[in-house]
Amino acid sequence: MRPLPRLHAITDHAVLALEDFPARAAAIAAAGPAVALHARDRSSTGSQLTAVTQRLQALARPPGAAVFVNARADLALALDTQGVQLGIDDLTPADVRRALGARWHGWIGASVHSLEDAVAAAGADFLMVGNIYQTPSHPGRPGRGAGLIREIAALGRPVIAIGGITAARARELCEAGAWGIATIREAWHAADPYRAALALLQPWAEAA
Numbered sequence: 001m002r003p004l005p006r007l008h009a010i011t012d013h014a015v016l017a018l019e020d021f022p023a024r025a026a027a028i029a030a031a032g033p034a035v036a037l038h039a040r041d042r043s044s045t046g047s048q049l050t051a052v053t054q055r056l057q058a059l060a061r062p063p064g065a066a067v068f069v070n071a072r073a074d075l076a077l078a079l080d081t082q083g084v085q086l087g088i089d090d091l092t093p094a095d096v097r098r099a100l101g102a103r104w105h106g107w108i109g110a111s112v113h114s115l116e117d118a119v120a121a122a123g124a125d126f127l128m129v130g131n132i133y134q135t136p137s138h139p140g141r142p143g144r145g146a147g148l149i150r151e152i153a154a155l156g157r158p159v160i161a162i163g164g165i166t167a168a169r170a171r172e173l174c175e176a177g178a179w180g181i182a183t184i185r186e187a188w189h190a191a192d193p194y195r196a197a198l199a200l201l202q203p204w205a206e207a208a
Contacts, residue, residue: 005036006180006204009187029065031197040070083107094123118152131163146176153177167199174203
């Protein structure tokens with residue numbers, strides 16, 4: 001299994017609708033193996049999500065970026081992606097691991113919102129923790145702060161911080177013990193997605 005990427009660039013319906021989505025995906029992927037492009041859109045059909053994933057795989061392959069599928073472990077297996085990301089309302093990581101068995105060689109991530117969620121996420125290889133800061137994606141939900149990253153990282157599994165992530169906040173999260181970060185807006189909607197990806201990765205690049 002390849003190393004877990006540090007930057008997870010997650011799509012949503014609005015990102016997928018961007019006229020220059022392929023160019024933006026290629027620019028983010030150009031940051032290399034430290035990047036994972038996530039195929040996510042809860043409103044998509046299986047065939048639509050398959051097409052998005054295959055497009056991302058084609059764009060990610062030359063620079064060696066990873067591709068993850070969100071929620072759909074069956075598609076992740078069928079398309080041989082590098083990972084699957086599971087939400088609170090999806091199958092549990094343990095159930096997915098049992099279902100995929102020895103056929104699966106990628107990462108299994110679980111989205112969690114508290115220390116209790118993290119402890120309960122048996123079977124997950126890594127934990128995506130949020131929301132860390134306030135974000136328009138979850139209006140009215142206060143940010144939990146970098147302290148939550150510190151608590152969950154102490155459990156010993158890699159932690160990916162999500163929610164209101166910016167390049168300016170990345171260093172605080174790196175210092176709190178985050179393995180990496182996940183974002184929609186800061187990467188996909190940046191004026192220069194490639195430079196935005198490098199800026200988001202900078203604290204971990206300096207620590208390497």
